[in-house]
Amino acid sequence: QQQVKQSPQSLIVQKGGISIINCAYENTAFDYFPWYQQFPGKGPALLIAIRPDVSEKKEGRFTISFNKSAKQFSLHIMDSQPGDSATYFCAASIDTGNQFYFGTGTSLTVIP
C-alpha cells in the first residue's frame, strides 16, 4: 500500500516555465513533508520541507504548497532550468527523525 501517492510520473517543461508536482497522503499522523531531488547515480538530496502548521514555504525558486484538509502537498519550481532536470520525490514521516515514506518519483526534464 503506497502511503504517499505522487503524480505525474514524468514531466517535460520549457526553460523558464513552472514545474508542478503533486503528492497526496492518507495518514493524518504524518507531520513532516520533505521533497528530495535525485540525479542519476546519486542519492536523494533534501530540497525543501514543510510542517502542516503552514500552508506554504518558499526557498528560492522552490515552493511547497500544503493543503491539510485535502491531505495534499505540491512542489512548484519557478523559472525552471535545464539543471533542474532530475527525479523528484515527495515524502512524509511522523516526526522528523523517523522513517520516511516516499512517493514513486517524478522525472522532470527541462528543455532549453
Added chain:
Amino acid sequence: DTGVSQDPRHKITKRGQNVTFRCDPISEHNRLYWYRQTLGQGPEFLTYFQNEAQLEKSRLLSDRFSAERPKGSFSTLEIQRTEQGDSAMYLCASSFSTGQYGYTFGSGTRLTVV
C-alpha cells in the same frame, strides 16, 4: 567530513552468495538509516539505528538481511543467500536524532544479482 560514504558503489554477485555493504555516516549524526530503491520507485525503509541500537526494522528486512552499527559509527548491511529480487540500490542516510535538517543520503550501493 564529505558526507555519507558508501562502499562499494557497485556489486555484482551470483545468486546464493553473501554480500556486505558498508556505510560511513556524517560523524556528528547519531541516526543511521538503510533504504532500498528499485528502478523507477522511491526509496523504501529497511531499518535505522540510533547510535549502536537498532530501533526499527521494516518487514522488508527478511531473515536473510542483517544490519549492524558497532560502536555507533559505521554500519554494515549483509544479505545472505542473495536472490535476484535483491537487485536494487541500497541507500544509507544519516541525521541528527531530531531529524532536524532532514536526512543526508549517500550515493548508494547498486547490487546486481545474476
